[in-house]
Amino acid sequence: MIDRNDRERRVAELLPFYVNETLSSEERAEVEALLAADVGLRAQVDLLRHIRATIKAEEMNYSPGDLGLARLMQAVEPKRRPFRLLAASVAAVSVVAGATLYLSHADRVPVYEQAGIAAAQGELFVAFRPDAPQGAISDLLLVHDLTIVDGPSALGLYRVLVPEVTSAADVIAALEEAAELVESAGAAE
């Protein structure tokens, strides 16, 4: 047999869920039976309604919003072949650079080893479009929490650091999506 104190405690624990209207019909009936006889409990219900209304009215205005959605949609974009793009870009530039060097300095070996920007794991090589505005590039890097750690190389490549908690593949996909800014992006290996 449940004594009165146990019943009061049980109903007091149900009050918040009475206010948010998620109780079963049996629980609701139990709460209402006690409420009818207890003015203190009714004051608690009024108080909980005030608290609920205050919480509902409070907004956090700095959620990721549309920026977060854009980042997310880029991340779920079907993967393309970033490295092939990068390789093609590097090859094209290299052919031109090599030919030029060969013609003017035929006795020297053309060097295009990314001019001192050897990369570590979790890093990308990124080539931005020559006409990409600096502000737009900065915004893009900030959105993905990326940091340029070296570059540009002779081939125009930047070495970009990807945060540990972020998938490099997702970042590559996102950078490729920003095709108006990024010429190529690929994992640095």
Add this chain to the structure above:
Amino acid sequence: MVDQKLDTLVEAIARRDRLAFEELYRALERPLFRFVQIKLNDPFRSADIVHEVFLEVWRSAGAFQRKSSVRTWVFAIAYRKVMDVFRREGRVSYQDELPDQVDDSPDAAAALIAAENAEAVRRCLEGLKPEHRLAVELTFYEDMSYGDIALVKGVPEGTVKSRVFHAKQLLMRCLSARLTLGKK
């Protein structure tokens, strides 16, 4: 958004429907961010967690078994990721060490008068420990049942009811005290 609509969206996401994914994001992004932010108190990290939650939804929508509502499922993913952050960073969680001896009865009538001032309510909410605050948020912002909150947090239903009850007692005590001290 009603649960049935969210169910439909997740079914579509399982078929790689990007528009449905976008709609689910718009429905749940703000409450999820709020939920994570209350626990982490770091808006940048919270945004990353929300991003990871939605990526997991995208990847595992096909495996969603409808043992709970979509909202409960998504919040449970968020809660696990937040707790992972706590574990990785060695942060203290109050989940298992909340005092349960605040049962003296604060004056509900005085608290009610104080609660007329929304700022006083906000101040008292901010004074709660994160686990109490989360329980109150899920109860009153998300309007979740105690059963759903138990699923989100992976604790027994009795623990949820007890935690929300104690949070309410603490809020009543805080509001009564503010009234007594004449604070806003």
